[in-house]
Amino acid sequence: MTLDLQTRAQRRMRRAIFVLGGIVLVLVAALVVIAVTGGSSTTAAPDPKPSGSAGPSATPTARPNNGGYVAPNETVKLPDGAAKSATGNLPVQFPHTPEGAAAMAVASVRNAWSLEPAQVRAGILAYSSSQYRDQMATAAEDGARGNRQYAKITPDTGPLPAGATLNAWPIGVKFTAVNSNTVDVLVLLRVTHAAREGADPVTNLVVSPGRAVWEGGDWKGTPTDPGQPLPDPVDIGTPFFNEDKWLAIQEGDRL
Template identity: 45%
Template sequence: MSLDLQTAANKRMRRGLIILAAIAAVLAVIVVLLLAFGGGKKDDGKAPAPAPTHVGPSNPTEGSEDSYASPKSWVKLPEGKERSNGLPVRFPQTDEGAAAMAVALVRAGWSISPEEVEKAAGTYSVPEEAEAAKSMAKDSAAENRKAAGIPTSGPMPQDAAFNVIPIGVQWEHQDNTHVKVSVDVRIVMSSGTGSSPDTRLVSTSTLAVWTDGDWKDHSIPPGQQPKPADIGNPEFNSAGWKAIQEGDRR
């Protein structure tokens, strides 16, 4: 979203535009994952879309130990002061608080469970986008399962997994109520039945808006996020990522 559109987000928008923005937010996640994983489709003869960084299970930093680059910056994101729908909310009105909301949204909303996706959408979306985002939860979860090679319905295969791990964050302060936040995400997935786990790196960006005493997610079009890179890869630093200090979470 361009800066003038981000400014316009403060103004009253037509309902149709709001709904389209909400749908774009959910579809952005689906598109990112389909680009990363190929959607589980067979080759249709077309050139594949550019994919985010792939990291093999035995090569987590895309380089040898000699090329390992420690993160230049670390950040310990604040915890939410309260919980809603079982998720952390009421983050401080700081850039770090906005980043903490965006990371919490990724952890909760990038899921293969429709219930979890809907819960995250209802908890973190700006009010005018929440219902439209929630209505896309079932399709979003199905597409995530499809991207991981997991059947889109029915029970999960044994040992199937779809684990989303935010590893880095960066932000652009716009004003006291608007912060553009980008999250660097490591996704570890397995289709189960003895398949080896696969790891992919994906980045996403959102506009955090201070609304009713908390940060909320306002969708922006995909394609504005920094390049993903894993911790240890020199590109993690060159892309401007701050490594997330998890404390007791890991």
């Protein structure tokens, strides 16, 4: 499917912002508790539609677009990691630059949308700051369960139903260097899921905030303020993508 066709298809799908309080998307509740209490409390799996401030919310916010495809004004080729993680075979050891921090955040976000606890845990071990890593890793099963609930997959544990899918495609990024060792990053992505074989896929637009810190010779993620204001999610190929100054993520020959 071409990007233009994808763009038109997105307009017919439900658009939502899934506001998340930390660098590892599926562990919202854990991150919020860690950020507020230092990790002394236990957490439950994040609810796809919780009440209160302890988890994500889904609200239709994407602006309508009745025009044709609009090419991104700006693109960024994020650097590759120089090595792979010991578990999960994930890219690590990114350059000590703002672009390297953004690349880590994008890799973390992409991996976090997984239905498998082992993959969620691998992402936590690869990308989380040591201050939070162990506490978050213990919640990996809850994170995968929360992802299944978000994708309306039943049951939310055990073998996956045939055709059940959850995929994240980062499409845009913004990053601001606080200093040489701290970079704030916003990742814009499409998250597509189907509960079972034959189910119509649903795509949401998501804005994910994170903070990258230079630690042990690599970029690692730390929790962000769950109350921070976030931009509305917008799709690539619309004028709003350019108006909101997103950088389109270029991967190989593909945007």
